[in-house]
Amino acid sequence: xxxxxxxxxxxxxxxxxxxxxxxxxxxxxxxxxxxxxxxxxxxxxxxxxxxxxxxxxxxxxxxxxxxxxxxxxxxxxxxxxxxxxxxxxxxxxxxxxxxxxxxxxxxxxxxxxxxxxxxxxxxxxxxxxxxxxxxxxxxxxxxxxxxxxxxxxxxxxxxxxxxxxxxxxxxxxxxxxxxx
Amino acid sequence: xxxxxxxxxxxxxxxxxxxxxxxxxxxxxxxxxxxxxxxxxxxxxxxxxxxxxxxxxxxxxxxxxxxxxxxxxxxxxxxxxxxxxxxxxxxxxxxxxxxxxxxxxxxxxxxxxxxxxxxxxxxxxxxxxxxxxxxxxxxxxxxxxxxxxxxxxxxxxxxxxxxxxxxxxxxxxxxxxxxxxxxxxxxxxxxxxxxxxxxxxxxxxxxxxxxxxxxxxxxxxx
Numbered sequence: 480x481x482x483x484x485x486x487x488x489x490x491x492x493x494x495x496x497x498x499x500x501x502x503x504x505x506x507x508x509x510x511x512x513x514x515x516x517x518x519x520x521x522x523x524x525x526x527x528x529x530x531x532x533x534x535x536x537x538x539x540x541x542x543x544x545x546x547x548x549x550x551x552x553x554x555x556x557x558x559x560x561x562x563x564x565x566x567x568x569x570x571x572x573x574x575x576x577x578x579x580x581x582x583x584x585x586x587x588x589x590x591x592x593x594x595x596x597x598x599x600x601x602x603x604x605x606x607x608x609x610x611x612x613x614x615x616x617x618x619x620x621x622x623x624x625x626x627x628x629x630x631x632x633x634x635x636x637x638x639x640x641x642x643x644x645x646x647x648x649x650x651x652x653x654x655x656x657x658x659x
Numbered sequence: 660x661x662x663x664x665x666x667x668x669x670x671x672x673x674x675x676x677x678x679x680x681x682x683x684x685x686x687x688x689x690x691x692x693x694x695x696x697x698x699x700x701x702x703x704x705x706x707x708x709x710x711x712x713x714x715x716x717x718x719x720x721x722x723x724x725x726x727x728x729x730x731x732x733x734x735x736x737x738x739x740x741x742x743x744x745x746x747x748x749x750x751x752x753x754x755x756x757x758x759x760x761x762x763x764x765x766x767x768x769x770x771x772x773x774x775x776x777x778x779x780x781x782x783x784x785x786x787x788x789x790x791x792x793x794x795x796x797x798x799x800x801x802x803x804x805x806x807x808x809x810x811x812x813x814x815x816x817x818x819x820x821x822x823x824x825x826x827x828x829x830x831x832x833x834x835x836x837x838x839x840x841x842x843x844x845x846x847x848x849x850x851x852x853x854x855x856x857x858x859x860x861x862x863x864x865x866x867x868x869x870x871x872x873x874x875x876x877x878x879x880x881x
Contacts, residue, residue, distance in 0.1 A: 513725050513831065514842075528731065530828035531835055551721075551831075551838055560842055597832035598739045598749075598820060606835055635828020637732065652734055652824050 508639060511547045514564040518546035518576040522643035529593030531607035533566070533614050533630070534638040536590045537573055537623065538645035539582035545642030548573045552606070553613035566613035574621065589618050590627035590647045590659050592638045607631065627659030676841065676871045677718055682878040687716050689803035690864075694849055696799035697792045697862075701851075704791050705765050710852040711792075711862070718845050721838045727848075728753055728861060729826035736777070736823045738789035739833065740816035745801045746873075748866035749833045750816055752789040756823075758859040759785055765853075782821045789819040792862065796849075808877035836867040845871055 508524035511517045513532060517525055525547040527534050538545040548569040555565035562572035574584060594611035611630045618625055629636065629649045637650040649657045678686065690713050698711035728735050737753040754762065759781075763774040766784035774781045797814040804811045822829055837844040849862035866874065 510731070512722050514722065526731075528825050528827035528831075530825075530831035532831055551835070558840060564838075564842075595828070595832075597822065597824070597829060598741075633822075635825040635831075637825060650732075 516548045516563040520544040533593040533610040536640040553609040570617045588626045592629040594630040693796040693800035697796035700795035725830040733826045735826040738819040745811040745814040746870040751863045754860045840868045
């Protein structure tokens with residue numbers, strides 16, 4: 480069962496070849512949809528599209544497990560919804576799912592991306608900024624180090640997480656790819 | 660009217676505001692009027708026969724809504740207007756590159772294919788068209804909503820902003836306000852025809868949660 484992806488919501492859709500940085504793999508990448516959480520243990524790649532949402536990629540390099548949450552909002556504040564929707568519920572749920580696969584919190588590292596201000600560059604803190612700040616707070620509380628980040632700005636991002644290596648590739652329309 | 664939410668259950672979010680079937684029908688009448696006025700304005704602006712059709716008025720899951728105009732690596736252009744007054748939310752005029760650049764040629768009275776990049780002039784043509792369509796649409800919509808509630812004020816759009824990006828990333832931002840308190844979004848979708856040719860342009864209107872609540876209160880439920 481450990482090789483099966485696990486998702487809490489609408490499911491993951493494998494259809495794009497996983498192109499990890501520097502080489503192309505045969506394995507398909509799994510799409511993680513908005514407010515969804517997916518964990519894998521077979522070295523698969525996970526991908527998601529981000530605007531003001533933030534992608535949280537947790538990786539255990541020893542177990543070669545990893546999980547990706549596509550989080551929409553910083554705090555649940557009494558609202559109900561799937562755990563992947565809010566930062567304060569998504570990260571603990573992602574951690575729980577990885578723990579059930581044998582991953583140890585102490586071994587985990589995090590990479591985060593997204594949090595753009597897509598439509599309004601007005602004064603005040605945008606939802607994107609709030610999402611990034613909430614991710615940092617929650618990961619700090621859980622003592623999970625953030626080893627890579629690609630956040631803010633006004634552009635969307637495609638985030639491709641290779642759980643074999645832990646690397647995350649970021650694609651931005653009209654700009655070169657980046658690896659974090 | 661409870662629909663499955665994207666937590667995989669049939670339990671409605673307690674914060675969800677859902678319009679009833681009769682309310683959706685009543686609202687459709689008001690939206691049709693907005694669409695007709697906007698089509699007339701577009702025909703005057705572009706000097707060609709124009710048709711706009713209210714394709715749908717739905718409450719759908721956020722998950723479904725963000726992929727409405729394309730998923731994964733699909734890119735789109737959109738002109739987004741924040742609306743305020745009688746209703747608050749987002750009004751978005753979206754199109755792919757080819758359709759948008761063709762629109763720029765039409766506005767600039769150039770042969771199709773003359774505009775090949777999103778330079779300042781092309782963006783300006785798209786923004787001006789959005790402004791004209793958006794204002795006409797919202798004026799007619801507020802005139803019709805007054806029939807439901809005399810206190811409804813004019814609906815005013817902000818100056819539009821142009822963005823070109825991943826479709827899903829942009830729609831996340833458009834839906835975000837509603838998604839704060841709901842797992843579903845109320846979405847109106849309008850399609851376009853120019854010179855009897857269907858176009859890959861889409862007009863989306865997404866009211867914010869407070870406006871959705873007001874619509875739930877004042878649109879007749881019969």
